[in-house]
Every structure is written in structure tokens, then in C-alpha cells.
Amino acid sequence: MTTRIDKRFGELRTEGRAALVTFLMCGDPDLATSLQLIEALPGAGADVIEIGMPFTDPMADGPSIQAAGLRALKAGGSMIKTLEMVAAFRAGNDHTPIVLMGYYNPIYVYGVERFLKDAKAAGVDGLIVVDLPPEEDAELCIPALGAGVNFIRLATPTTDDKRLPKVLTNTSGFVYYVSINGVTGAAIADYSMVSEAVRRIKGHTDLPVAVGFGVKNAENAKAIATHADGVVVGSALIDALKRSLDSQDRATGDTVAAVTNLVSQIAGGVRAARKAVA
Amino acid sequence: MLQDHPNSFRSGPDDTGHFGMFGGRFVAETLMPLVLDLEKAYAAAKADPAYQAELDHLATHYVGRPSPLYYAQRMTEHFGGAKIYFKRDELNHTGAHKINNVLGQILLAMRMGKKRIIAETGAGQHGVATATACAKYGLECIVYMGAVDVERQAPNVFRMKMLGATVVPVQSGARTLKDAMNEALRDWVTNVDSTFYCIGTAAGPHPYPMMVRDFQCVIGNEVREQMMAAEGRLPDSLVAAIGGGSNAIGLFHPFLDDPSVEIFGVEAAGHGLAEPNGHAASLAGGKPGVLHGNRTYLLMDDDGQILEGHSISAGLDYPGIGPEHAWLRDVGRVKYLSATDKEALDAFQLCCRLEGIIPALEPAHALAKVGELAAQKPKDHLMVMNMCGRGDKDIFNVAEVLGGM
Numbered sequence: 308m309t310t311r312i313d314k315r316f317g318e319l320r321t322e323g324r325a326a327l328v329t330f331l332m333c334g335d336p337d338l339a340t341s342l343q344l345i346e347a348l349p350g351a352g353a354d355v356i357e358i359g360m361p362f363t364d365p366m367a368d369g370p371s372i373q374a375a376g377l378r379a380l381k382a383g384g385s386m387i388k389t390l391e392m393v394a395a396f397r398a399g400n401d402h403t404p405i406v407l408m409g410y411y412n413p414i415y416v417y418g419v420e421r422f423l424k425d426a427k428a429a430g431v432d433g434l435i436v437v438d439l440p441p442e443e444d445a446e447l448c449i450p451a452l453g454a455g456v457n458f459i460r461l462a463t464p465t466t467d468d469k470r471l472p473k474v475l476t477n478t479s480g481f482v483y484y485v486s487i488n489g490v491t492g493a494a495i496a497d498y499s500m501v502s503e504a505v506r507r508i509k510g511h512t513d514l515p516v517a518v519g520f521g522v523k524n525a526e527n528a529k530a531i532a533t534h535a536d537g538v539v540v541g542s543a544l545i546d547a548l549k550r551s552l553d554s555q556d557r558a559t560g561d562t563v564a565a566v567t568n569l570v571s572q573i574a575g576g577v578r579a580a581r582k583a584v585a
Numbered sequence: 586m587l588q589d590h591p592n593s594f595r596s597g598p599d600d601t602g603h604f605g606m607f608g609g610r611f612v613a614e615t616l617m618p619l620v621l622d623l624e625k626a627y628a629a630a631k632a633d634p635a636y637q638a639e640l641d642h643l644a645t646h647y648v649g650r651p652s653p654l655y656y657a658q659r660m661t662e663h664f665g666g667a668k669i670y671f672k673r674d675e676l677n678h679t680g681a682h683k684i685n686n687v688l689g690q691i692l693l694a695m696r697m698g699k700k701r702i703i704a705e706t707g708a709g710q711h712g713v714a715t716a717t718a719c720a721k722y723g724l725e726c727i728v729y730m731g732a733v734d735v736e737r738q739a740p741n742v743f744r745m746k747m748l749g750a751t752v753v754p755v756q757s758g759a760r761t762l763k764d765a766m767n768e769a770l771r772d773w774v775t776n777v778d779s780t781f782y783c784i785g786t787a788a789g790p791h792p793y794p795m796m797v798r799d800f801q802c803v804i805g806n807e808v809r810e811q812m813m814a815a816e817g818r819l820p821d822s823l824v825a826a827i828g829g830g831s832n833a834i835g836l837f838h839p840f841l842d843d844p845s846v847e848i849f850g851v852e853a854a855g856h857g858l859a860e861p862n863g864h865a866a867s868l869a870g871g872k873p874g875v876l877h878g879n880r881t882y883l884l885m886d887d888d889g890q891i892l893e894g895h896s897i898s899a900g901l902d903y904p905g906i907g908p909e910h911a912w913l914r915d916v917g918r919v920k921y922l923s924a925t926d927k928e929a930l931d932a933f934q935l936c937c938r939l940e941g942i943i944p945a946l947e948p949a950h951a952l953a954k955v956g957e958l959a960a961q962k963p964k965d966h967l968m969v970m971n972m973c974g975r976g977d978k979d980i981f982n983v984a985e986v987l988g989g990m
Contacts, residue, residue, distance in 0.1 A: 363891045364763060364876060366770040367613040373757050385888040411611060412875045416889030438875065440617040442601065442610050463615040465777055470618060488615055489775040 330541030334384025352574025360409030397430030492542030525576030532580030602791020709741025711785030786829025790878030801835025945974030
């Protein structure tokens with residue numbers, strides 16, 4: 308099967324540049340603004356869109372994404388709303404890949420079979436579920452592959468060569484390399500380590516490798532895009548969003564532009580990268 | 586009564602850390618290699634007589650084990666039924682059963698070459714026990730504690746600091762125990778090479794539920810011997826309070842394959858089970874879900890968002906429960922009851938006045954059900970309740986609720 312994710316990375320390979328993968332939380336700061344934001348992302352330069360499924364207890368996320376999830380829940384975010392938002396986005400965009408990212412409990416409670424059916428129908432292309440390592444593949448990964456939804460796995464600095472094949476076995480779409488041991492939004496990665504890690508992962512798979520954690524601006528993005536097939540940016544966008552909110556955490560007239568401007572800048576960095584090495 | 590039950594209730598977990606459908610290893614990839622390392626290191630330690638000997642030595646000379654099995658004569662007379670015994674784990678060093686587990690994990694951490702210890706704590710008992718063991722062995726100790734709990738458990742915060750630990754008030758989420766556990770997991774993800782995560786209850790990713798249970802089984806193993814010595818036979822029933830469930834599983838596990846022994850766990854019913862989000866009884870009011878590395882019964886809404894729950898006891902105020910309890914409930918081997926704040930407070934006062942023992946609010950929940958159960962049993966019925974902690978830490982909170990007494 309070829310998904311929108313496979314297609315997009317194929318096109319970019321031909322173009323000779325890395326993908327910009329953007330993360331926002333569904334329903335942050337409210338459902339209407341969140342949809343506006345997601346709809347504006349492709350125009351600002353996002354190649355793949357990750358949408359966070361809000362959860363009360365995001366154990367691998369730093370303060371920015373934790374707060375985004377709580378804002379979303381307060382604004383009425385839920386699994387049903389997330390899937391509705393994907394469907395609404397799909398009504399106007401049939402080519403940008405959508406990846407849902409989050410934690411297993413809301414999916415488990417929704418029901419795995421029902422979730423996969425509804426997600427596929429809404430136009431979801433891939434899943435990243437932080438607390439489902441390969442040891443728990445029977446839960447969601449295998450059923451997702453059966454349903455034609457990519458299951459994108461995280462590889463980390465603690466994933467050594469011995470373990471890497473296990474992590475890659477049922478992975479599809481792309482591999483998400485988490486550049487540091489830590490939570491989202493933490494320190495900027497050491498770029499020499501990143502290139503080495505990407506090379507190491509590519510020694511085990513033909514899948515594209517996207518790198519995230521610690522990307523804050525165009526310069527970081529460019530540095531990573533030189534080595535990787537994709538650059539993931541999340542916390543920096545959410546920080547920009549948060550700065551645009553009023554004192555009650557409500558959207559203002561600046562909110563959409565605050566995010567899209569940063570996406571455009573970072574997209575510029577990503578697009579400049581291959582030129583730099585060429 | 587039990588259909589399709591296994592040959593033994595004591596053989597779990599399986600190789601992948603499951604008790605039936607419960608348990609497992611639901612952690613981020615960064616932590617997965619650490620969890621696998623820990624599993625290996627624990628298996629090696631368990632097979633090493635020197636490790637067990639050191640733990641036994643500490644139990645005797647540092648903790649003060651065995652803790653007595655005490656015949657609570659006036660409570661027995663008061664209820665007029667079963668003969669009530671208390672397993673006196675509140676007499677342990679640091680005042681609760683928590684130290685049994687902490688010493689096992691700290692010795693393991695040192696075998697693994699880890700010098701930085703992190704822990705989560707709710708009421709502060711596990712934090713104090715961890716700080717104590719770290720002081721004894723000269724290890725760095727960081728305790729995550731919800732900011733709300735830091736406020737309501739000030740004496741334990743001070744104790745941890747006296748013992749040299751750093752107490753980090755957790756401001757994220759609802760600022761209680763579950764958020765402290767999230768924050769400890771975030772620390773572990775960040776400091777993978779140096780750090781050992783000392784979990785305080787029989788929950789979390791495999792091998793923690795098994796490992797913590799093993800360390801706490803000293804409680805039930807002693808009860809077996811002590812009851813044989815006192816009465817010449819096994820007890821007829823066991824009762825223990827359950828938050829995460831480490832004291833309970835420690836008492837229950839050695840008796841799971843003795844069909845004559847009835848076993849009762851008591852959850853915290855807070856303001857009452859009918860009160861939305863007003864209790865902490867995960868089995869009575871929750872459903873299966875995945876949090877903090879394991880599948881178990883959780884308090885949550887229809888969207889899978891975790892609820893806070895409520896209990897007067899900060900040690901029972903957790904939206905989940907150890908996975909082995911979830912399984913023991915589903916297979917029907919253990920019967921799970923619940924006690925409200927008010928029932929626990931009444932039992933707390935009764936125990937103070939009849940036995941001269943100030944119980945912690947956690948075992949006061951068990952005690953509340955001991956009264957009901959004992960009254961229905963004949964006088965030759967032997968009932969054991971785990972007095973898993975002493976109430977010194979709770980007297981100010983209790984005084985506040987009872988109007989200064």
C-alpha cells in the first residue's frame with residue numbers, strides 16, 4: 308500500500324529536499340482556531356502535519372506540549388473532535404499527510420478497531436503513539452498496518468544497533484528519530500550526533516528518517532535538514548502560539564499568523580539545506 | 586465459583602509482564618532499554634544469595650523486622666466476632682511498609698552502578714523511605730511530589746529535606762501523585778544513564794509490579810509463620826487497604842494458593858462511590874486503561890482522560906491500581922471493598938481509643954471494613970489486617986476534619 312506519507316516523501320526525494328513536519332495540538336487554544344491553524348499549515352510550508360491527540364498525562368512531553376494539551380481539553384478537545392477536525396481538513400486538502408500523535412489510553416478507550424476505522428475514514432495517514440514500544444505491537448501497530456494506516460515509530464539515542472531492528476520491524480511511513488534523551492521542547496541537539504544517528508538508522512532501513520526534539524528556528528531546521536529526510540518542529544510552534552494568546556489563554560487576532568510566520572521561516576531553513584550541500 | 590482459574594494464582598506475571606490482560610510495558614522508546622536492563626538486573630540479583638542475605642540483614646537490623654503479629658483484643662471484643670490480628674508494619678523504621686521495597690530497589694540500583702535515585706511520592710511515606718535509604722548509602726535523591734501534596738504533607742517534606750533529599754514540587758497537571766509520577770518519568774527519560782527510578786507501589790511498567798510485590802511479600806511470609814506459631818494454623822481472612830496496592834499484595838500473595846483464606850482489599854471511597862470524581866476506588870468505579878506503563882483499572886472519563894479522584898488519605902489518592910490487583914479482581918480470587926472518608930475516620934478514632942495505636946489513614950480504611958467483616962464471623966475465625974503505616978503524619982489533617990478535637 309502507498310499512503311499519502313509515502314507519496315509525499317517520494318516527491319520530496321525527487322525534489323532533493325527534506326520534509327518539514329509540523330506538530331500542533333488539536334483544539335489548542337480552541338477548536339475553531341485549531342482548524343484554521345491546521346488549514347493554514349500547508350500554505351506556510353508544512354509538508355506533513357502531525358496533530359496531537361490531547362491527553363491529561365503526557366509523560367514524555369515537556370511543559371509547552373503539556374500545557375497545550377490541557378488548553379485543548381479545557382476547550383472541549385477529545386478524540387471525537389480530533390477525528391472531526393481531520394475530516395474537516397481533508398474536505399479541503401486531499402494530499403497533505405496527516406499523522407495523529409499522542410498516548411495510547413484515549414485510543415484504547417475509544418476502541419482500537421473503531422478508532423482505526425474512523426481515523427482512516429477521516430483521512431488519517433499515520434499514527435505516532437508514544438507509549439507503545441515494539442514490545443506492545445499487538446495492541447495497535449499490527450492492527451493499524453492491517454487497516455492501511457502507517458505506524459511511525461520513535462527511535463532514540465538509547466535505541467542501540469542491537470535493538471534498532473526490533474524498533475524498525477513493523478514501522479512504516481517514516482522513522483521519527485528523537486535527537487535527545489529527554490522530553491519534548493528540551494535542549495537543542497548536538498548536530499554531529501544527529502547526522503551520525505541518521506546514518507546509523509539508514510544502515511538498517513530504507514524508510515525516510517525525520518528528526519525532532521530541539522528544533523526552534525530556521526537555523527536549527529537547516530542544520531538538521533542537511534542530514535535527515537525530515538525535520539519535526541512542535542514545541543517552538545506551540546510556544547509561538549502561546550505567546551499570541553491573551554491573559555485568559557484565548558486566541559487573539561495574531562494567533563494564526565504567529566504560528567504560520569514561524570512555520571514559513573523554518574520552511575525556508577529546510578528548503579535552504581539541500582542547496583547548501585549541493 | 587471460580588471457573589477456568591489458573592493452577593496457581595502466584596505464577597504471574599508472564600514473560601512479557603502481563604497478569605492476564607493487565608500489566609505490560611507501555612513506556613516511551615527512550616525508557617524501553619532501561620526497563621529491559623532493570624528486568625535483567627533484577628533477575629540476576631534475585632538469583633544471587635549475597636543480595637538476598639544483605640536484604641535480610643537490613644530487614645533485621647535496620648528496619649526492625651519481623652514486625653509483630655498483634656492480637657487486637659479490645660477491637661475483637663468490640664466487634665464480637667472474628668479474632669482480629671494486626672500485622673504491625675507501622676513499627677518499621679520510617680513508619681510504614683514502604684521501606685521493605687525501597688531497600689530492595691536501592692541495593693539493586695547500587696548493583697547497577699546508578700548513583701542518582703528518583704522517586705515519586707503522594708503522602709510522602711515512600712519519599713521518606715527513599716530519602717532514608719539514599720542517606721544511608723550516600724546516594725543523590727530527588728523526590729517528585731505534587732505541589733498540592735507538598736502543602737498538605739509538610740512534616741514529611743521536612744523529613745525528606747532533613748535526610749538530604751531534594752523535594753521537587755510538581756506544578757504540572759493536577760499537582761498530585763499522578764503528576765508526580767509523570768514528572769519522575771520525564772526525569773528518567775532525560776537522565777537515562779545515571780538514574781534509577783525507585784517506584785513506590787506495585788504498579789508501573791514490568792518488572793516494577795512484580796519486583797515491588799516480591800519485596801513486600803516479606804509481610805505475608807512473616808504472617809504465615811507468626812500465625813502458625815500463635816494459633817497453629819493459617820488465618821481465615823486477610824484485609825488490607827489499597828491505593829496502588831503494594832502493602833496489600835505483599836500480605837496477600839503468599840496466601841493466594843490457600844483456598845481456605847478469604848482475601849479482602851479495601852479501596853478509598855472518598856465522599857462515596859456515587860459521587861462523580863469524588864473517590865479513589867479504581868476497581869469499583871474505573872475501567873481498564875493504560876497509564877504509567879501498565880494496563881489496569883483507571884479512573885477516567887469517556888474520552889480516556891484521567892480523573893483525579895479524591896480520598897482523605899493522600900496515600901490512596903491515585904487514579905490507578907497495581908495490575909496484579911486488577912487481575913485478582915477479574916479472576917475473583919480477591920474481593921475488593923471500599924471505605925469512605927468518614928468510615929475511615931471513625932475507624933481511626935476507634936483504633937486510637939481501643940488499642941492505643943494511631944493508625945495511618947490508609948490502614949484506617951482497611952480497619953473500617955474489618956469491623957463489618959469481623960462482626961459477621963464466628964469467634965474462632967482468624968482475621969489479619971495489615972497495619973501498614975502509623976498515623977503521626979495524619980494527626981493534623983484529622984484534627985482539621987474533626988474540628989480540632
